[in-house]
Amino acid sequence: MTAFELIRALAHNAAIGIVVTDKVVDPPGPTILYANPAFEQLVGRDLGDILGQTPRFMQGKETRRETLDAFHRALVAGERFHGYLTNYRGDGFKYRAEIDCRPLRTADGRIENFVAFEREVLRRIGRPAGSAAGRYEPAILSNGALTTVLRSLAIFEHV
């Protein structure tokens, strides 16, 4: 079983958005190969309008170029990207996404796919914080079995 197959099997009922792409970093890639129902809900689009697309379709005027450049650099280097991006739903509604993206490697270390865990976050009110993680909190608290898995993988740093 590949890492991708394992994710497909586990992600369906997760409350957190999970999306898998191919390994092509530059346009027309990365191409979305799998997205779970929570991801459809997060981005406000049906699966039919998501599969085969590049995740760039969520970007818009207020999506910071510097953050996208850091994202791109991490993908090229085969490193984890953890950050916050302004994205837009199918109906144009703007939201803030926390994204934890990692390469999926074969046993011999070759990158096969990328997977991202994504959730909506809201700005904490009246609490200026030094780090981005302290500035935001999840819009919906995740619970259930997957929380333990996410925590053990240090996804989002703290769930």
Ligand SMILES: Cc1cc2nc3c(=O)[nH]c(=O)nc-3n(C[C@H](O)[C@H](O)[C@H](O)COP(=O)(O)O)c2cc1C
């Ligand atoms: C698995 C995966 C999920 C991604 N999800 C998002 C996303 O939700 N929102 C977004 O703006 N970019 C997302 N991206 C990043 C873009 O696909 C792209 O890599 C980014 O815009 C930087 O590359 P560019 O400078 O070529 O545009 C994702 C990338 C990968 C590999």
